Amino acid sequence: MGSDIHRNMKHDRFLPGKRFPTWTGYLFALGLVGLVTLLGIMVHAFFDVTNIAMAFLLVVVTTAAVGGIGPSILASVLSVGILDYIFVPPFLSFGPPNAEHAFTLVVFLVIGLITSSLTSRIRNQWEVARNHERHTAALYSLSRTLADSVSLDDTIRAIVGSARRILGGEAVIFLLEPAGKVKVYTDSPDASTSAAEIEAAARLLRDRDSQGLALAASHKTRYFRLVSAGKTVGVIAIPKTTAFTTDQERLLEAFADLAAVSIERTQLADQAHQTEILKATEKLQTALLNSISHDLRTPLVSVIGVLSSLQEERMNLDDAVRSNLIQVGREEAERLNRLVTNLLNMSRLESGVMKISRQPCDVQDLIGAALEQLAREANDHPIQIDAPANLPTVSADFGLMAQTLVNILDNALKYSAPGSPVNITARSVGSEVEIDVADNGTGIPQADLVRVFDKFYRAQITNNVAGTGLGLSICKGIVEAHGGRVAAENRPGGGTIIKVVLPAGEV
Amino acid sequence: MTDGKPRVLVVDDEQAIRRFLHVALTSQGYIVFEAASGQEGMAGVVSHKPEIIILDLGLPDIDGVEVTRLLRGWTRVPIIILSVRGSESDKIAALDAGADDYLTKPFGIAELLARLRAALRHAAHPKGEPVFTSGELKVDLAQRLVTVAGREVQLTPNEYEIMRALVVNAGKVLTHHQILREVWGAQYDQESHMLHVNVSNLRRKIEPDPARPQHIVTEPGVGYRLRAT
Numbered sequence: 001m002g003s004d005i006h007r008n009m010k011h012d013r014f015l016p017g018k019r020f021p022t023w024t025g026y027l028f029a030l031g032l033v034g035l036v037t038l039l040g041i042m043v044h045a046f047f048d049v050t051n052i053a054m055a056f057l058l059v060v061v062t063t064a065a066v067g068g069i070g071p072s073i074l075a076s077v078l079s080v081g082i083l084d085y086i087f088v089p090p091f092l093s094f095g096p097p098n099a100e101h102a103f104t105l106v107v108f109l110v111i112g113l114i115t116s117s118l119t120s121r122i123r124n125q126w127e128v129a130r131n132h133e134r135h136t137a138a139l140y141s142l143s144r145t146l147a148d149s150v151s152l153d154d155t156i157r158a159i160v161g162s163a164r165r166i167l168g169g170e171a172v173i174f175l176l177e178p179a180g181k182v183k184v185y186t187d188s189p190d191a192s193t194s195a196a197e198i199e200a201a202a203r204l205l206r207d208r209d210s211q212g213l214a215l216a217a218s219h220k221t222r223y224f225r226l227v228s229a230g231k232t233v234g235v236i237a238i239p240k241t242t243a244f245t246t247d248q249e250r251l252l253e254a255f256a257d258l259a260a261v262s263i264e265r266t267q268l269a270d271q272a273h274q275t276e277i278l279k280a281t282e283k284l285q286t287a288l289l290n291s292i293s294h295d296l297r298t299p300l301v302s303v304i305g306v307l308s309s310l311q312e313e314r315m316n317l318d319d320a321v322r323s324n325l326i327q328v329g330r331e332e333a334e335r336l337n338r339l340v341t342n343l344l345n346m347s348r349l350e351s352g353v354m355k356i357s358r359q360p361c362d363v364q365d366l367i368g369a370a371l372e373q374l375a376r377e378a379n380d381h382p383i384q385i386d387a388p389a390n391l392p393t394v395s396a397d398f399g400l401m402a403q404t405l406v407n408i409l410d411n412a413l414k415y416s417a418p419g420s421p422v423n424i425t426a427r428s429v430g431s432e433v434e435i436d437v438a439d440n441g442t443g444i445p446q447a448d449l450v451r452v453f454d455k456f457y458r459a460q461i462t463n464n465v466a467g468t469g470l471g472l473s474i475c476k477g478i479v480e481a482h483g484g485r486v487a488a489e490n491r492p493g494g495g496t497i498i499k500v501v502l503p504a505g506e507v
Numbered sequence: 508m509t510d511g512k513p514r515v516l517v518v519d520d521e522q523a524i525r526r527f528l529h530v531a532l533t534s535q536g537y538i539v540f541e542a543a544s545g546q547e548g549m550a551g552v553v554s555h556k557p558e559i560i561i562l563d564l565g566l567p568d569i570d571g572v573e574v575t576r577l578l579r580g581w582t583r584v585p586i587i588i589l590s591v592r593g594s595e596s597d598k599i600a601a602l603d604a605g606a607d608d609y610l611t612k613p614f615g616i617a618e619l620l621a622r623l624r625a626a627l628r629h630a631a632h633p634k635g636e637p638v639f640t641s642g643e644l645k646v647d648l649a650q651r652l653v654t655v656a657g658r659e660v661q662l663t664p665n666e667y668e669i670m671r672a673l674v675v676n677a678g679k680v681l682t683h684h685q686i687l688r689e690v691w692g693a694q695y696d697q698e699s700h701m702l703h704v705n706v707s708n709l710r711r712k713i714e715p716d717p718a719r720p721q722h723i724v725t726e727p728g729v730g731y732r733l734r735a736t
Contacts, residue, residue: 058712103627180614293591297591297613298521299523300527301523301524301527301612301613302521302523302524302527303613305524305527305614305616305619307614308615308617309527309531309617311615312615312617314533314617315531315616321530325527332523507662
């Protein structure tokens with residue numbers, strides 16, 4: 001349906017209303033008069049002349065309907081003349097002009113006039129209705145295309161394309177960007193928008209007054225504001241080849257409305273999408289904050305609980321119980337300390353202010369320091385340390401490197417069942433020192449072996465394990481800041497190995 | 508009870524907390540059983556038959572409120588929930604689901620012991636003691652008499668009903684809805700303002716310093732509690 005309209009729209013002046021070029025009308029008049037004359041002659045003997053006159057009246061009416069006012073006058077004059085000459089006595093000669101003949105002629109002429117003007121009015125109205133129908137169909141097809149379009153670009157392209165088809169000109173659309181710049185959209189590759197045109201459009205865009213369509217005068221182009229809900233969303237510029245008819249003006253208005261609403265819709269959809277992303281990010285941040293807050297508070301439960309127990313005289317605790325409680329409180333306070341340290345290191349790493357003060361570190365020493373911090377957790381697991389005596393030292397910040405090992409060991413202990421062994425091995429490989437921590441725990445999914453060092457990463461199977469997932473990412477940060485690297489592997493028999501490689505000796 | 512010692516089941520996923528509670532409660536005459544998850548907790552209720560349950564809301568496998576609901580489906584054992592600050596709606600949800608009281612982490616051991624006592628007492632005497640005494644306040648439910656330092660206090664019918672509800676549940680928290688429903692009826696359970704006004708008036712009559720109430724304590728965002736020894 002669409003293409004039919006477009007084809008017909010091109011032949012604006014050719015209306016399928018069967019109006020022929022004028023001279024054919026006269027020919028038609030002559031022909032019809034001649035035909036009826038012949039018929040009349042044939043039946044003249046049997047028919048009363050009034051009936052023949054009726055036939056000529058019919059000729060006049062038909063000629064008026066088909067040919068218009070001119071041919072109908074010709075037909076009237078001819079008909080009256082022929083009636084007089086052939087069908088009214090004296091036959092084959094014009095009788096003296098009399099009032100009756102004049103009257104007949106006048107009647108024929110008037111009837112011709114009335115008929116032709118009636119038919120021409122009908123034809124005009126038909127034309128108008130057809131135009132309306134075509135415009136409506138065009139707007140409908142545009143609105144359907146626009147309803148489908150999702151992005152702003154799609155929408156603009158649809159509008160510009162339809163403008164070309166419906167309005168017959170290369171439309172250019174101007175939109176106001178958030179930064180205040182004016183963005184130009186056009187479909188034809190060689191259309192160049194002059195600075196003056198952009199300026200004119202910009203002026204329109206920013207103008208406060210947005211009552212209806214504003215027309216900026218320019219000899220070549222007409223500018224229309226696209227207004228939706230009283231707000232100017234853009235400006236459309238259409239090259240002005242001829243003046244627009246009222247119908248075309250109305251079509252332009254409707255078109256501009258449709259375009260404006262559509263542009264606004266896609267802009268709102270874009271905004272909504274941005275808001276969705278923002279909301280999702282906020283949700284994630286809130287979840288992280290909650291997780292960290294929980295992790296910080298949990299050790300305090302035990303600390304405060306224990307201290308309040310020790311404070312309560314009414315509890316009447318004996319020494320063994322006291323000692324036990326103090327132990328729990330102490331350990332939990334240490335755990336909190338480790339967590340706070342991790343968080344601080346994390347934020348230092350993030351903001352790039354991590355200070356590393358290097359010194360030669362004995363690897364055995366580092367491992368020992370780490371194990372001491374995790375004394376209680378390590379109690380439940382047999383730990384095997386395998387580090388040769390002649391291992392080169394590593395140049396590192398002792399505290400940070402020990403913290404790294406603590407995090408790795410903490411993980412290993414957390415994710416393996418009580419009683420399962422943890423192996424720590426250190427060896428020299430070329431100019432580097434490698435420290436491996438191997439556990440017999442749940443292992444890490446193959447796909448996650450790299451992601452496990454991401455901030456806040458937790459593997460899927462972490463049912464009863466506490467923690468926010470910062471430990472390994474801090475390790476990575478610290479190790480890499482020392483010029484080393486860290487990686488995770490799965491053990492063939494089950495479990496995980498974390499490998500830390502550091503440059504050996506003085507750096 | 509096992510030779511006079513009440514059995515308590517501690518359901519919390521944090522080992523350190525379980526350990527501290529175990530030590531502290533055992534020293535106070537409780538027999539402590541532990542569970543590290545919702546599932547373990549529910550199994551523990553069945554196998555150990557505790558007289559009271561301490562339930563953490565932040566369990567890894569099942570939501571604590573859900574555990575409360577499930578347990579209330581078949582047992583009236585008192586449940587005290589442990590929750591973090593800032594999740595008032597969770598606490599209210601748990602209390603509405605049938606929990607008896609709550610504690611916000613971190614908490615002092617004295618508070619926990621008081622809540623345990625109150626819950627066990629209420630379980631033993633659902634209708635409350637006929638006479639309630641705390642400090643200078645004395646409420647005699649049988650005679651409908653409220654005295655402060657021996658002087659009788661005149662309460663409006665609503666104020667008395669609120670007092671009565673609190674006394675029957677002495678030491679336990681009552682949510683706003685619970686009090687409203689008890690005193691005014693189910694259709695008034697949204698009229699918090701009315702409740703606050705009445706409690707405020709009540710405090711003025713029975714508290715030595717209404718601005719710093721010793722008897723009727725506000726549980727922020729949740730409800731009220733009548734402090735009991």
